[in-house]
Amino acid sequence: MTLMAVSRDQILACLGSVAQVFADNMDYLTDLDAAIGDADHGINMQRGFAAVKTKLAEVQDKDIGTIFKAVGMALVSTVGGAAGPLYGTFFLRAGQAAGQTQELTQPEFTTVIDAGVRGVMERGKAKVGEKTMVDALQPTLDALRDALAQGRAFEEALRMAAAAAESGMKATVPLKATKGRASYLGERSIGHQDPGATSSYLIFRTLAECLAP
Amino acid sequence: MKKLINNPQDVVKESLLGLAAAHPQTLRVHFDPQFVCRADSPVPNKVALVSGGGSGHEPLHSGFVGHGMLDAACPGEVFTSPTPDQILEATKSVHGGSGVLYIIKNYAGDVMNFQMASELAAMETIEIESCLISDDVAVDNSEYSQGRRGVGTTVLVEKICGAAAQKGMRLKQVAEIGARVNASGRSMGMALTSCTVPMKGTPTFDLGPEEMEIGIGIHGERGRFRRPLRPAHDVVATLAEAVIQDLPFRVGDQVLAFVNGMGGTPLAELYIVYMELAKICQSKGLTIVRNLVGPYITSLEMMGASITMLRMDDELIQLWDYPVATPGLRWGM
Numbered sequence: 068m069t070l071m072a073v074s075r076d077q078i079l080a081c082l083g084s085v086a087q088v089f090a091d092n093m094d095y096l097t098d099l100d101a102a103i104g105d106a107d108h109g110i111n112m113q114r115g116f117a118a119v120k121t122k123l124a125e126v127q128d129k130d131i132g133t134i135f136k137a138v139g140m141a142l143v144s145t146v147g148g149a150a151g152p153l154y155g156t157f158f159l160r161a162g163q164a165a166g167q168t169q170e171l172t173q174p175e176f177t178t179v180i181d182a183g184v185r186g187v188m189e190r191g192k193a194k195v196g197e198k199t200m201v202d203a204l205q206p207t208l209d210a211l212r213d214a215l216a217q218g219r220a221f222e223e224a225l226r227m228a229a230a231a232a233e234s235g236m237k238a239t240v241p242l243k244a245t246k247g248r249a250s251y252l253g254e255r256s257i258g259h260q261d262p263g264a265t266s267s268y269l270i271f272r273t274l275a276e277c278l279a280p
Numbered sequence: 281m282k283k284l285i286n287n288p289q290d291v292v293k294e295s296l297l298g299l300a301a302a303h304p305q306t307l308r309v310h311f312d313p314q315f316v317c318r319a320d321s322p323v324p325n326k327v328a329l330v331s332g333g334g335s336g337h338e339p340l341h342s343g344f345v346g347h348g349m350l351d352a353a354c355p356g357e358v359f360t361s362p363t364p365d366q367i368l369e370a371t372k373s374v375h376g377g378s379g380v381l382y383i384i385k386n387y388a389g390d391v392m393n394f395q396m397a398s399e400l401a402a403m404e405t406i407e408i409e410s411c412l413i414s415d416d417v418a419v420d421n422s423e424y425s426q427g428r429r430g431v432g433t434t435v436l437v438e439k440i441c442g443a444a445a446q447k448g449m450r451l452k453q454v455a456e457i458g459a460r461v462n463a464s465g466r467s468m469g470m471a472l473t474s475c476t477v478p479m480k481g482t483p484t485f486d487l488g489p490e491e492m493e494i495g496i497g498i499h500g501e502r503g504r505f506r507r508p509l510r511p512a513h514d515v516v517a518t519l520a521e522a523v524i525q526d527l528p529f530r531v532g533d534q535v536l537a538f539v540n541g542m543g544g545t546p547l548a549e550l551y552i553v554y555m556e557l558a559k560i561c562q563s564k565g566l567t568i569v570r571n572l573v574g575p576y577i578t579s580l581e582m583m584g585a586s587i588t589m590l591r592m593d594d595e596l597i598q599l600w601d602y603p604v605a606t607p608g609l610r611w612g613m
Contacts, residue, residue, distance in 0.1 A: 143396060144313070144365040147356075151363060152392035159396075190392055192426075247388070251423040 070221040072170040073278060075131050079123060081277040082138060086116035088273050089266070099262040103249040108150060108262040115146035115154070130169060135162030135179075149247060150263065153187050153200065160186030173221040177211045180228075184208045191246065198244035198256060200263035206231035207271050222279035229268075229275035236260065236268040281481045283581075288478040292335045292357055299342055303607045306346040313363070315370035316342040317352040322376040327445040327454050328352070330370055331383040331438060333390050334359040336477070337498055339608030340435060340577045346606030347613070349442035350383075351376075358477050358580070359499045361389035367397035371406060379407035379451035383437055383458065385430030386414040409451050411458030413437055415467045415588065417526040418495030418503045429497050432540050432588030433465030435576045436600075439609060443602035457599070461590060466523045469586030470503070470515060471496040471542060475579050494518060498542075498579045512549070516556035519587045524564060529589060531565035536590040536600065541575035544583035550574065553585050570600055576608065 089096075089112045096109030122141040126134050135158045143155030164182035165171060171179060184204045193199045195206075210231035214224030239261035244250040249261070285291050296316065300309040309316050315332075322328065331341040332354030341353035351374035354362035371380050380401065384394045391412070398408040413430030422429050441458045449457070471493045474483035484500035487493060492515070495503025504522075529535060539554045541547070554573050561568050569592050577586075590596070603612030 140365060143393075144363045147360055147363065147389075149388055149392060152389075152396045155364065155396060159399075190395065246426075248423060251421070 070278060072172045072221075073176055074170045075134065077278060078131055078134060078171075079127055081274055082119060082123060082134075084277050085270055085273045086120040088269050089113045089116045092269060096262050096266055099260055099265055102259045103244065103252055103256045104262060105148075105248060107148065108266065111146045111148060111150055112266050115142045115151065118142075118145040130165075130167040131171060132162045132165040132167055135159070135165055138162075149191070150266070153191055153263070156186040156190045157183040173215060173224060176221075177208075177215050177224075180208055180211055193246045196242060197246040198239050198242040198249060198261045198264075199246050200261070200267040202239045202242070202261065203232045203235040203264040203267035203271075206235035207267070225275040225279040229272045232268040232271040236264040239264045281476050281478070283476070283478060285478060288481070291478045292355060295335070295338070296342065296355065299607065303346075306605060306607060307342075310369070310373070313366035313369050315352050315354045315366055315373070316345050317370060317374050318345055318347070318350075321351050321374040323351065323374075324376045325378050326351075326376045327378045327449065327451045328371075328374040328376055328380045329383060329438065329442055329445055329454075330354065330367065330374065330380055331434075332356070332362040332367060332370070332394075333385050333387070334361060334499070336475075336580045337577050339575075341438070343608030344435070344438050344442075344606045346604070348446045348602055348604035349438055349606045349609065358479065361387070361393045364393050364396035364400055367394060368400045368404075371397065371401045371408070372404065375406050379409065381441060381445070381451060381454050381458065382408060382410040383434065383441065384410055384412050385434055386412050386427055387424045387429065388426060389424070407451060409455035411437060411441065411455055411462065413462050415462060415465045416469075416497070417466050417522050418468050418497070422497055423501045424497070424499065429501070431469065431498055432467040432538055432577055432586050433462055433590065435540075435572070436465055436536065436538065436588065436590050437461045439604060440596060440599045442604065443599040447599075447602065457595075461596065464527070465588060465590040466526050467586055467588040468494075468519045468522045469496050469498070469540070469542065469584060470494045470519060471500070471579075471582050471584035472509075473544060473583040474500055475543070475582040477580070492584075495522075496579075496582075496584060498577060500579065500582065512552045513556050516553050516587070517560060520557055520560045523587055523589050524560075524566075527589075527591065529564070529566055529591060532567075534567050534569045534592045534597075535561065536570040536572070536592050536596075537561060537568045538572040538576075538588040538590070540572075540577055540586045540588065542582040542584035542586070543575055543578035544581045545575075545585055547574060550585060553587070557587060569597060
């Protein structure tokens with residue numbers, strides 16, 4: 068069946084899956100963070116999305132904008148560190164862009180992700196190539212925009228986005244960190260995959276798996 | 281780990297409960313989300329001052345809540361930034377209709393969380409200004425900050441801006457004074473020992489029995505260099521030189537000299553540091569017009585000290601002298 072628009076219920080289901088993915092990948096993300104950060108990214112993301120899951124029960128009959136804002140607030144109040152405000156900003160800005168709607172068409176979905184990614188870049192003052200989550204998010208956004216411009220189907224756009232996130236994540240391995248905690252390691256950050264880019268990839272991989280299986 | 285606590289996970293909460301029990305006339309503490317606010321807040325038509333950061337630096341910030349200083353403080357877990365929901369709730373609770381000034385130490389987590397809170401407050405139509413403190417001359421970037429870290433000058437900004445707000449100055453003016461104090465203040469610290477975060481249970485870093493770290497941060501972040509222990513006069517000269525040359529302080533300047541203890545160094549030793557600093561100031565032609573000596577921005581039980589110098593003018597002296605009534609600083613009333 069062709070995906071014309073993402074419904075509120077699909078988004079709720081996706082967010083539930085994302086929470087499960089962070090529970091399953093807690094140790095993986097924490098191990099990545101132990102190499103170049105302070106070894107808490109997996110624990111923090113798991114805790115944050117566990118709180119999101121609880122929060123979703125309260126807003127499941129609301130519009131998509133309200134749901135994303137609730138996710139953002141749950142993340143900022145539970146994740147901590149830099150990831151809390153960064154992912155919190157992603158969802159708050161996405162929620163503002165979505166507004167009071169019950170579904171998102173492909174152009175609307177792209178606009179929503181655009182707002183979230185720009186929010187993260189503003190908050191963290193990071194750009195591509197600095198070994199941060201932006202290295203996964205920007206290619207994801209580019210893929211969604213390209214797919215839209217090329218008239219690709221929504222499902223294909225989501226798969227392209229997940230593939231772009233994965234390439235962006237892998238491309239952080241040889242980079243030297245110049246933003247965030249890892250930047251203090253300088254040259255020693257080279258050779259390690261960025262945990263923030265990895266968590267961003269996991270979100271978009273889960274979205275694609277849920278919406279475009 | 282040897283600490284006088286009950287459970288490591290309850291340290292921040294129980295310490296706040298004790299603070300509130302000891303100073304019921306001055307402040308009250310709120311949980312879920314966690315913040316400390318003036319007992320008489322919101323004060324109508326007064327600019328409100330909100331600060332916060334990781335716990336473990338007491339009396340900063342919670343001990344500076346009260347008349348003539350902060351309206352609210354948002355304590356995070358030990359050495360962990362507070363979250364935007366905490367800051368937002370504190371902001372709403374103390375906003376007296378004349379806007380809120382955020383005083384933020386320059387650490388990536390603090391900056392991002394306070395920025396988010398100011399966006400959320402703006403959605404609730406509360407006017408916010410921010411004052412970012414970045415006075416540590418030791419290093420230009422650190423494990424936790426892009427740019428210089430915020431340390432001792434934070435105490436002075438909270439006192440001076442607190443007085444400005446209490447006297448009825450408007451939000452923009454109070455923010456400008458905060459920026460001026462940050463621009464005129466410089467600090468550097470040193471450590472003789474490490475410190476232990478209660479939840480971690482082991483020292484944050486290793487420092488040999490005959491070593492000290494010059495330029496240490498308030499979370500034990502690396503400074504400029506390590507060297508074998510030296511007498512106080514030698515250590516103070518190193519810190520004071522770095523501080524004086526950086527602004528630079530010049531012959532004829534009036535200064536506030538602040539000798540801060542890191543938590544584990546006795547007051548007697550801090551006075552030795554002050555004696556040495558006063559000698560250096562005299563030899564450089566700097567007049568100490570005000571001073572502060574004691575543990576005010578600490579790093580748990582770390583042994584060590586920091587020096588902060590602030591170039592003063594008549595307005596700053598008046599604001600410094602203005603009455604203050606907080607658990608950590610109290611005079612004139």
